[in-house]
Amino acid sequence: MTEAAFRIANERMHRWQERSGGREPYLCECAVDGCREYIELTKDEYEAVRTHVRHFAVRADHVLQDLEEIIERHEGYVTIEKPAPLTPLLTETDPREDAHGEFRERASQLADEIDPR
Numbered sequence: 001m002t003e004a005a006f007r008i009a010n011e012r013m014h015r016w017q018e019r020s021g022g023r024e025p026y027l028c029e030c031a032v033d034g035c036r037e038y039i040e041l042t043k044d045e046y047e048a049v050r051t052h053v054r055h056f057a058v059r060a061d062h063v064l065q066d067l068e069e070i071i072e073r074h075e076g077y078v079t080i081e082k083p084a085p086l087t088p089l090l091t092e093t094d095p096r097e098d099a100h101g102e103f104r105e106r107a108s109q110l111a112d113e114i115d116p117r
């Protein structure tokens with residue numbers, strides 16, 4: 001749920017900000033409680049992560065080794081894949097999906113509480 005909230009917050013930032021094509025700050029989308037670290041991605045790198053509903057961008061040292069699989073390594077962040085059983089939750093909370101429900105509502109509320117820089 002935390003990661004879903006951060007994904008929504010990042011999607012909002014992604015839409016507001018005038019992205020230059022260079023690297024821009026996004027919130028680390030990890031499962032570490034209270035993490036407010038930033039990672040830097042280009043718009044294209046961010047889009048690449050968002051094409052898959054179970055993919056998230058996190059700092060390399062914030063990966064939960066026993067739960068998350070590293071898909072790609074980049075400078076300053078890695079792309080991870082969440083376990084398949086989470087697909088229904090991750091689909092419902094995906095800002096790119098036109099989904100509604102209790103998970104979506106909770107994740108959006110949590111995203112409202114995240115203060116972007």
Ligand SMILES: [Zn+2]
Pocket residue numbers: 028029030031032035036037058059062
């Ligand atoms: Zn983190």
